[in-house]
Amino acid sequence: MAVARPALLEGTRPPGVFTRHDHHGDTVVDADVVVIGSGAGGSTVAAELAEAGFDVIVVEEGSYYQTRDFTADTSAMVRQLYRDGGATMAIGNPPVMYQEGRAVGGSTVINGGMSWRTPDKILARWEREAGLAGIAKDLEPHFARVEKRIHVAGMDAEAIGKDNHLLKRGADAKGWQIIGNLRNQAHCAGSNRCAFGCPTGAKQSSLVSYVPRALHYGARIYADVRVDKITRHGKRATGVIGTVRGTPHRLAVRAKLVVSACGAIHTPALLHRSGFRTPSGQLGHNLSMHPNVKVVAIFDEQVTGWRGAHQAFQVREFQDQGLVFAAVNLPPSVLAMSFPHRGAALGQLMDQYDRMVVAGMLCEDTATGRVRTIDGKPQAFYQLAEADAANLQRGVGLLSDLLFAAGAKRILLPFQGAPDLLSADDARRLMDRKIPAKGWEVVTVHMMGTARMGTDRARHVTDAFGAVHDTDRLMVADASLFPTPIGVNPMETIMALATRAAGHVIDNARRYLS
Amino acid sequence: MSGYRHSATGRRVLESLVTVVCPPEAHGLASAIVDHMELTLAASPPMLGRAFATGLVAYDLGALPLHGRRAHKLSAERRERYFASWEHGPTPLHTQFSHAINQLMSLSCYEMPAMTERLGYHPAPWIDEVTRRRLTVYRDDVRRQEAQILAPDPLRPGVYVGKRRREVG
Numbered sequence: 001m002a003v004a005r006p007a008l009l010e011g012t013r014p015p016g017v018f019t020r021h022d023h024h025g026d027t028v029v030d031a032d033v034v035v036i037g038s039g040a041g042g043s044t045v046a047a048e049l050a051e052a053g054f055d056v057i058v059v060e061e062g063s064y065y066q067t068r069d070f071t072a073d074t075s076a077m078v079r080q081l082y083r084d085g086g087a088t089m090a091i092g093n094p095p096v097m098y099q100e101g102r103a104v105g106g107s108t109v110i111n112g113g114m115s116w117r118t119p120d121k122i123l124a125r126w127e128r129e130a131g132l133a134g135i136a137k138d139l140e141p142h143f144a145r146v147e148k149r150i151h152v153a154g155m156d157a158e159a160i161g162k163d164n165h166l167l168k169r170g171a172d173a174k175g176w177q178i179i180g181n182l183r184n185q186a187h188c189a190g191s192n193r194c195a196f197g198c199p200t201g202a203k204q205s206s207l208v209s210y211v212p213r214a215l216h217y218g219a220r221i222y223a224d225v226r227v228d229k230i231t232r233h234g235k236r237a238t239g240v241i242g243t244v245r246g247t248p249h250r251l252a253v254r255a256k257l258v259v260s261a262c263g264a265i266h267t268p269a270l271l272h273r274s275g276f277r278t279p280s281g282q283l284g285h286n287l288s289m290h291p292n293v294k295v296v297a298i299f300d301e302q303v304t305g306w307r308g309a310h311q312a313f314q315v316r317e318f319q320d321q322g323l324v325f326a327a328v329n330l331p332p333s334v335l336a337m338s339f340p341h342r343g344a345a346l347g348q349l350m351d352q353y354d355r356m357v358v359a360g361m362l363c364e365d366t367a368t369g370r371v372r373t374i375d376g377k378p379q380a381f382y383q384l385a386e387a388d389a390a391n392l393q394r395g396v397g398l399l400s401d402l403l404f405a406a407g408a409k410r411i412l413l414p415f416q417g418a419p420d421l422l423s424a425d426d427a428r429r430l431m432d433r434k435i436p437a438k439g440w441e442v443v444t445v446h447m448m449g450t451a452r453m454g455t456d457r458a459r460h461v462t463d464a465f466g467a468v469h470d471t472d473r474l475m476v477a478d479a480s481l482f483p484t485p486i487g488v489n490p491m492e493t494i495m496a497l498a499t500r501a502a503g504h505v506i507d508n509a510r511r512y513l514s
Numbered sequence: 515m516s517g518y519r520h521s522a523t524g525r526r527v528l529e530s531l532v533t534v535v536c537p538p539e540a541h542g543l544a545s546a547i548v549d550h551m552e553l554t555l556a557a558s559p560p561m562l563g564r565a566f567a568t569g570l571v572a573y574d575l576g577a578l579p580l581h582g583r584r585a586h587k588l589s590a591e592r593r594e595r596y597f598a599s600w601e602h603g604p605t606p607l608h609t610q611f612s613h614a615i616n617q618l619m620s621l622s623c624y625e626m627p628a629m630t631e632r633l634g635y636h637p638a639p640w641i642d643e644v645t646r647r648r649l650t651v652y653r654d655d656v657r658r659q660e661a662q663i664l665a666p667d668p669l670r671p672g673v674y675v676g677k678r679r680r681e682v683g
Contacts (some may be wrong), residue, residue: 079553088559187656189636189645212664331624348537
């Protein structure tokens, strides 16, 4: 079984990257800025500040891999690139499975590479509800900068696979709006392995964009180090202490500014276990998740969905109602895992793998959950709202209708015990009856909002730039900051906010370096 | 990483369940499938591994009062019936555990090369082919992007904090 090897073992590790093999005892290092996490937020802040002359250290819990380490061995990739092997769950009824990347580059290494600006209506809401006056205009140049850096572009036609063409065929037949996806890719080759580490190097994840840029401008990255706590002197953050995974060794970084960018699940837990309290009491609250369900459509014709780009199109017809649809090919093992079938029935179903289209939807949720810190570790709690469940059910009906219009013969639903759909009429009937949410199979990769930014310290955790209210030298630069869910893939918003935060730090360097 | 390892009993139970959960074509792969499940569980949170190990013991012993034998020693027909009784189990824990076994074993089953080959799923040669094509057809664009990643482009042109830091002292 092929297993990805840390680049260190291949002798190709770039200067500035330190792994567990470099630690032979406890280590203390100094920097201007320590950034916790190397994903969309952390790597962006690190690169911008390093180029501006700050001495930056990034501490990352995951290991350092390179493109050559990403193989076709799906479960090996999941074990190595996903936190807890992908088995992370928000408690609720139904439980929501969520995935986070744990590697240098963070979740950008395993996401689909969808790159969309925050919708105008969301930014208007942030202005209104979080007091972020002028944020739409303010973010404009930062979006442009991020898009240039990570090469946001439409797909080359030859990289689009049959599953996506079928999705488009169905949308066109229904007369629904469908658009080419914008993705951070430089001539995506269509290997459809986005979620397991892009093996072609085409996806411009942080691993191949902001991370090398940060290193080039002098940043150092300590991989394999889990930050146990942020050190502090009163309300002032002074650095971090972490444990080198798989060793007894500790790493301490003393820094003038601490930036937490470890995601909406881990940032609140880290701040809590470090003893930071915020006047709003909202740290860890307001968790949004963009709950996601999928349907599997079986066609008569051969699809071979694993040949071609991941999510080349998005159906935007229902975006105003909080629903976005896309085709998302899954490898056989992951798909088989999602079916309730077993034995010969599983085999008969899986034998049709080459004729399947997997399509999913993103739902802009209205519910909010919470991240609690239990024994220092985060545990997410999230209860799908009735309104969101109804919206998802409607979405399943609409998406099924689209797939039948594209020629599907049978559709498998994400509800336990639900019969398969055999026609568009079945799909329409589905929308007429209420399916209890507790029987749903819900997943997500978009966690947001647990350290929301805003001007009111009684309601928000950080200020408009991510500086944590009522603390000193402590910032947040990840999706925790979002005051509300955004209804589109969050990576570009995280990067734009991180760029803006870096500009704020540079503009106030005297304050942060003294 | 939880460091999870199957116990001897756990392994016997799982190997006996391969014929219940996996398609007939995979029955000869029982040992490899169970090995793969161990790898998956070892990457999961420790609590999950402990719960799974406990569940396997409970599942094995739970057959005694019903069938007079431990689960891994049941005949094929009784094995099927016993697993189905957990799927529709008396408590949600029974249902959840059988569901977890089904999920994990199905995942491992369809990671076996013999099973993916059967489906015509062989991504490695495809990855090689499209990677080569990308680096041939779009070579210049790819190089331009790689250069752009490292090219100077300060967020605040003219401001270099390193110097300012020394001025601040």
